[in-house]
Amino acid sequence: MSVAPDPHGREATPLDLIGWAEAVLSGADTPLPQVERLSHAIAVLALPEGSDAVAGLLFGLWAAPQPCPPVTMGTLVRAFGPEAAQVREAMALWGLIREMPLAGVSALGIALDESFADWLLGGSGLPPLHAGRFMMCPESPTLPDWPVSELAARIVEDAAPTTVCLTGPRGAGARALVGQIGAALGVRPICVDAEGLDGEGLAALARVAERQALLSLCPLFWTSGPRPDLPLPTRFPLCFQRDTGGADSTRRIIHRMGPLSPEAARVLWSEGESLPSEALTEIARDRAQTPAQIARARATLPRTLADARQALHAARHGDLPPWLTADNANLSWEDIVLPERVLAPMRSFCHEVRMASALWENPDRARHFPRGRGTLALLSGSSGTGKTMAAQVMARDLGMDLYRVDAGALTSKYVGETAQHLQAVLDRAEADGAMLFFDECDGLFGKRVETRDAQDRYQNADTNVLLAAVERYEGAAILATNKRENIDGAFTRRLRYAVDLPRPDAAARLQMWGLFLSALSPCGGAGCAALAGPMASRLDLTGAQIRNVVLTAVVEAMRRGEDAIAPPVLLDALDQELTKESRALSVQDREALLRHG
Structure with missing residues (x-):
C-alpha cells in the first residue's frame, strides 16, 4: 500500500522504486508476483513511457510490507516529475489504483486496486460488484448452416479494429455463435451483461470489461446493447455486440440471427433423446424456431410430436403481453390476388428485411441513418381488400412470426402509458425476431390536433413519443388502415413503403x-x-x-x-x-x- 522509505531520508526516484521492488521480490515475506502478468498489463493497457518505473510503482503498491509511509500525489511528483499526473490518470482510468483518505493528512493516499492485485496473483481480476455481469461464452458444437467460418474469415481479412453486430430474436443462439467464432479464431470471448446500467454505472462496468479484455486477450460480447464508447487509450481490436448502435468508428460486420434451419433444429431437438426419429424430423420442420425456444420446449420432456408442438407453442407465445397476439397463417404469394404493381413493393419490402444486415454494415449509410433503420410498410385500402392476408403472406415468406397489435388494448387514458406499452411491443418484436402488424393503425398514429387545452397537449405529446419510438425500432412492421388520410404526416414520412390495395376488378x-x-x-x-x-x-x-x-x-x-x-x-x-x-x-x-x- 506504500513505498518503502529511503534510508537516507530522500524521496524515492523511479530507479529507487525499481530497486526497492527487486529487493521485496527477493526477500519480503509476501506472495511472489507473476512478473509476466505485470509486464503484460503495462504493455496492453498502453501505460505512459517509463514502464520500468511504472512497474516498480505498481509492484511496490502491491507487495510493500506494512506499515510503510503512504504514497500520495506528492510522492508521484517527486518520483515521476512532470509526467506524474499522466501516470496517475492512466492508472486510475483503468482502475489499477484507488484513492483513499489518510488520517491526519489532507492529501489522498494512493493504493493498488484489490481486483487488479487479484489478477496479478493469477485470479480473475473482476471486482465483486461486477463479477456477476461476466461469463465466458459457452463452448458448443457448430450447428448446420451457421456461418462460423465465413464470419471468422471476414473478421481477419482486415487488420482494422472490428465490431461484429448481431441482430435478430433473443434466444437465437448469439452467445453460442460468438463462442464458436471465438473458437475458430483461437480465443474465448467474454459475455458482458450491462442490462439496467447507464451513466457512471455503465462507464465503470465498461472500464472493467475493456481492462479484462486486454489483460486476458479475449474479445468482449456485449449481450444487452452496443459497446459503450469510452475515451480509453486502447481497446481490444475485436468486439461483439447485440445491437447495431454505438458511436465508435470501428469497422462493422452485421449479422442477423435468423430462425434455425430444419437441419440445425433437428440437432438441438436430438439432444433431448425423448422423441422418436419420425417426430424429430417433423418438429424440426416447424418454422421460426430458436435455440432458446427449443431448450424450453425440450425441458418438458415431450414424448410425442403433439407434445413437442404444444411445448414449442408455449415456449414461443406463452408470455405475450395482452396487446399482442400471434397471427400466423400458412399462406403464400399464390394465395393472394393483387395487381403486380401492388405485389412488387411488397416483395421489395421482404427483400429489404432479408438484406437489412448487409444494408447497414456500410458505415456511410449507418452514419446518415442513425435512426429510422426499421423496415415499415403502410397498407391502405377499404375493408376486405387483403391487408391482413398480405401481412400474413409476407411474414411467412420471411419465416417470421406475425404479432398482431391490439390498438384498443394498447391505448391507455393515462398520460405516457400508451407510449410505454408501444415500447414494450417494439422491444418484444425485436427480441423475438417477429414482424408487427398494426391493424387500424390510425387509432395510434392519427394526426396531431390543434392545441386548445391540456388534454390536447398531452395527446400530442403522446403522439410525438410514439413517433420517436417507431423511429428507433430496427425490426419489421406492417401497418394497415382504411383511412390513410387520418395518419399523421410526420409518421407517413418515416415509412419506407406505402401501398394502396384496390378493390378487385x-x-x-x-x-x-x-x-x-x-x-x-x-x-x-x-x-x-x-x-x-x-x-x-x-x-x-x-x-x-x-x-x-x-x-x-x-x-x-x-x-x-x-x-x-x-x-x-x-x-x-x-x-x-x-x-x-x-x-x-x-x-x-x-x-x-x-x-x-
Missing part, C-alpha cells in the same frame, strides 16, 4: 372465385365453376366477401351431407353475404346467374 374477382372454390370446397368447386364468371362480372365484391361466401356454402353443403356445392346453395350464401351491406340478390339476378352458369 372483374378479372381479379374471377381469379378469386376460382381460387376459393378450388381450395375450400370438398370437390374443388367443380359444380359451381360455371357460376364464377357471371358472379365476377356482375357483383362488386372484395376478396374477403368472396371467401366468406364460399365458406358459408361449404358449411351448408356439409350440413346437407352433400359432397359438392350445388349452385343454389352458393347463391343462397351469396345473398346472405350481401345482406350485411343491406344489399340483396334479386330474383332476376339469381335467375340470370343460374341461366348463365
